[in-house]
Amino acid sequence: MRGGIAYGGDWNPEQWPEETWAEDVALMREAGVTRVSAGIFSWSLLEPAEGVYDFGWFDRVLDLLAGAGIEACLATPTAAPPPWFAHAYPEALPVDADGRRLHHGSRQGFCPSSPVYRAKALEITERVALRYAGHPALAVWHVHNEYGCHNARCYCDASAEAFRAWLRGRHGTLEALNDAWGTAFWSQRYSDWEQILPPRATPSFTNPGQQLDFRRFSSDALVELYTAERDLLKKITPDVPATTNLMAGAHWDMDCWAFAAEVDVVATDHYLIGGREDPHIDLAFAADYARSLNGGRPWLLMEHSTSAVNWQGRNLAKAPGELRRNSLAHLARGADAIMFFQWRASRAGAEKWHSAMLPHAGTGTKVWRETAALGAELAGLAEVAGSTVRAExxxxxxxxxxxxxxxxxxxxxxxxxxxxxxxxxxxxxxxxxxxxxxxxxxxxxxxxxxxxxxxxxxxxxxxxxxxxxxxxxxxxxxxxxxxxxxxxxxxxxxxxxxxxxxxxxxxxxxxxxxxxxxxxxxxxxxxxxxxxxxxxxxxxxxxxxxxxxxxxxxxxxxxxxxxxxxxxxxxxxxxxxxxxxxxxxxxxxxRVEPPARAPAGVEVVRRAHADGRSYLFAINHTGDDAVVTAPGGEPVPVPAGDVRIVRQPGG
The missing domain is CATH 3.40.50.880 (Class I glutamine amidotransferase (GATase) domain)
Structure with missing residues (x-):
């Protein structure tokens, strides 16, 4: 991977005619893009029929990136199985607690414990890895996408069997399980492992111990899917780091600590929630969580939005300057990559109203101007990369x-x-x-x-x-x-x-x-x-x-x-x-103190290198001009809605 702060977003060229691809790459260079995530939702095009592969078009995509000096965070496309998979293997579709089998038509349409899903996911992962091992654009493996975002728990028979195996490993004996779950209450004592099911819909409250262990099992099942793909990738490309995009601080169905232990570098996605009074404070929580998951080391912001998202009841657009403040707040709290979903706004599909770096209205827009300006600014902050944030x-x-x-x-x-x-x-x-x-x-x-x-x-x-x-x-x-x-x-x-x-x-x-x-x-x-x-x-x-x-x-x-x-x-x-x-x-x-004195609504965070070089970020989230007092008494004016970064040399 190149040095500096990686900048870019998800690129989905398969949504567009091939004649737009070269234009995309030229505009990426204009915007200062250095890295894109690619191939995340490409399974149905890479494998249009079971066992039939078409990589030619994706070869051209990666070659365009390499020719422009843009890195690829190359995905395994396993978050969205194609229609042929659901048609051929309906038993692999997820089942909810009420016993309803969910159908194909969105994404993550699979049971995490399905043996056939795992086999097919590893097959396409191996094909992608063998095809692009050594490709000059390949910088990072982006394994799957947002594990468990829509299928965190499945209640089918395959999940029940896997759950029982997991329980044997955790508790050892039925006696220990009965004791842990307190099954003497409500006549729930088990006398055979086969009697144990996931906490499906029942007339009243489910057993709390059963529910808790099923949540643990379901998270572990997702981690196992990740490690299976990661281990295969490592066999083929041992020197390429692998990660997956968590949703730290927003998605509570996965144990992020368990995932963090398995990735080479923590990556996460974050989106503002429009109903929050101070969404930038929620952003800080998510960023601090990502940094903590990575042991205090720099982490990767894999996705955030340039403006509105598409999945809330009211999808609020960002005010002028908010894109920059959000991005630099993540940077301040330890991110070494600032990336968006997505590069070009989709014309069709469920996320067509999600903002992008290149909006529907093109380059004559506020979002494009702010996107390009941010790319230039991040290029000038390359020295910040590798520095860390210390919390007491x-x-x-x-x-x-x-x-x-x-x-x-x-x-x-x-x-x-x-x-x-x-x-x-x-x-x-x-x-x-x-x-x-x-x-x-x-x-x-x-x-x-x-x-x-x-x-x-x-x-x-x-x-x-x-x-x-x-x-x-x-x-x-x-x-x-x-x-x-x-x-x-x-x-x-x-x-x-x-x-x-x-x-x-x-x-x-x-x-x-x-x-x-x-x-x-x-x-x-x-x-x-x-x-x-x-x-x-x-x-x-x-x-x-x-x-x-x-x-x-x-x-x-x-x-x-x-x-x-x-x-x-x-x-x-x-x-x-x-x-x-x-x-x-x-x-x-x-004796815990802030890194600088600041008025209300002004965020202050310090990143520092081991040699003492440091960067004080002052982010004004208010509509009034402010002055931050840096260590040593230096006044730092921070205009309304603006960001100031104070560099201090090392010792």
């Missing part, structure tokens, strides 16, 4: 905990763990604090502050990991309903918050979820919504308490000394201002 704070995030809390039989369905993690991250964003995401069992030694906003499920290893972090001098803050169950979704007995009663110095005997619109006043002036607890401090200091409601007088915010550090606990979902005050106090205690 981390939020604990585990997909298994999110899945377990997704079971409908909870004390409250209003406490959304993924959204709560994003809300705490947003509070740090507004304070200018750069934050990683971390697995509960991961290495926490590089952090001063660790937050567990909504970690309902935690293993013994994860619980001990946070205790060790605090014991060694760290500061931790846990949110309500954290530490409650073990890795099998079994309640930790003896009082809540279960795993961390001693660490937090608090014992709760009963939860008091709140009805919609109800807020409890706190003695310190804030309010709590959605959740409250009848708790008592055992060894902790009470910093705030309830002023009314069922838990009146009980602690709402506590602080407990533990070894060389401290652990804070919140027994309610604080309003945004009160949460910001708690996290500000924790940051001060942990």
């Amino acid at each position: 704070a981390a939020i604990l995030l585990d997909h298994a905990s999110v899945w377990a809390q997704d079971h409908p039989a909870q004390p409250s369905g209003d406490l959304d763990p993924a959204e709560e993690a994003k809300r705490w991250h947003a509070a740090l964003w507004r304070a200018g604090i750069t934050c990683d995401l971390a697995h509960p069992e991961g290495d926490l030694s590089g952090y001063r502050l660790v937050l567990a906003p909504a970690l309902y499920l935690v293993s013994d290893a994860g619980a001990a990991n946070l205790e060790g972090f605090v014991r060694r001098g760290g500061v931790a803050v846990a949110g309500p309903y954290s530490g409650i169950v073990d890795e099998h979704d079994r309640v930790r007995l003896g009082g809540y918050p279960g795993a961390w009663r001693e660490l937090l110095g608090v014992s709760t005997e009963e939860f008091f979820p709140l009805p919609p619109g109800r807020a409890l006043r706190l003695a310190g002036g804030g309010t709590g919504r959605i959740w409250s607890e009848a708790a008592r401090a055992t060894t902790a200091e009470v910093l705030d308490s309830y002023a009314d409601g069922p838990p009146a007088g009980a602690p709402a915010w506590t602080r407990n000394a533990w070894g060389g550090g401290t652990a804070h606990y919140l027994t309610t979902r604080l309003d945004d201002a009160a949460l910001a005050a708690v996290l500000a106090a924790a940051c001060a205690e942990a």
Whole structure:
């Protein structure tokens, strides 16, 4: 791969007459494009009939790219099996929880556990790899596309058989499985492996342990599909890096930590959600998550949009300058590739109203002008590539905990763990604090502050990991309903918050979820919504308490000394201002500071090389001019809606 910041997007030349291809490549050069993803949805054209291949047209595509000096992130086209596949192998189509077999007509129309799908996917992958091994355009393998976006879980008989095999590997014996799932409840005890099914539609609640393990199994099935293709590619092209585009922070059906362990470099897609008040903060969460999945190293933004997407109820166009701000925000948070879906806007198909680098209206457009200007700007930022972002704070995030809390039989369905993690991250964003995401069992030694906003499920290893972090001098803050169950979704007995009663110095005997619109006043002036607890401090200091409601007088915010550090606990979902005050106090205690002083709405992040060269990104998301105070007191004017990058030389 070439150096610098890779720039480009998905190119789908098969959607257009061949006479447009040369024009596309010429315009790519004009826009500063250095890399495109190619072949993602080309299976039906590369293999128009089973066992019949046509690579001639794709040879010409890659040759055009190579001739223009543009790299190919070359895809295996396995995310969209062709019509002949569904016609010949209907048993490989996915089945939903209600037993309905879904049909061909969109994409990802396959069961992840289907043996015939896997065989056919590996066949086309091998053909592509053998054909283009050594091609001068090939830079990266783009394996599949957005695994599990539409078929994360299949409930067919093949999936049931694979699920049982997975359970044998995880639990070993039926006795262990029955214990893990608590099958003594509702007469669910299994006496034979063949009795076990996926959690299909039932008259009432499914078994929580069964549902959780099926989510784990389904994620693992997708990882296995990836590793099967990756291993085949590595045999043929061992020196070409391989990855797949995750949807970190937006798609919760896959365990991104498990996928990240298998890719050569983490790649992700991100799209703004129009209904969010501050979608650029959600962008920051996704970017920080991608960086964390890659162990702090630079990562690849494989897709985002130049303007509107096509799949929301209201697909909002981006305001002038927003394309640039979004792209540079990803760059600031560690991306070494800035890519879009897609290069040329489609004329037909389900995504014809999705924005592109080259819009329907052509080059005389705002989007084209901003796209070309961004390409030139990124070329001038080549020196940023390879630098990293260092965070001193981390939020604990585990997909298994999110899945377990997704079971409908909870004390409250209003406490959304993924959204709560994003809300705490947003509070740090507004304070200018750069934050990683971390697995509960991961290495926490590089952090001063660790937050567990909504970690309902935690293993013994994860619980001990946070205790060790605090014991060694760290500061931790846990949110309500954290530490409650073990890795099998079994309640930790003896009082809540279960795993961390001693660490937090608090014992709760009963939860008091709140009805919609109800807020409890706190003695310190804030309010709590959605959740409250009848708790008592055992060894902790009470910093705030309830002023009314069922838990009146009980602690709402506590602080407990533990070894060389401290652990804070919140027994309610604080309003945004009160949460910001708690996290500000924790940051001060942990000596965690922003890289620069900035007014509200101005994002500040620093990337740095090992030799000390650094780049302070200041991104003004407001309509007012602002001044950022860089380290050393240097004022940095940042006009409304603009971005400034301050370079500092190394030592």
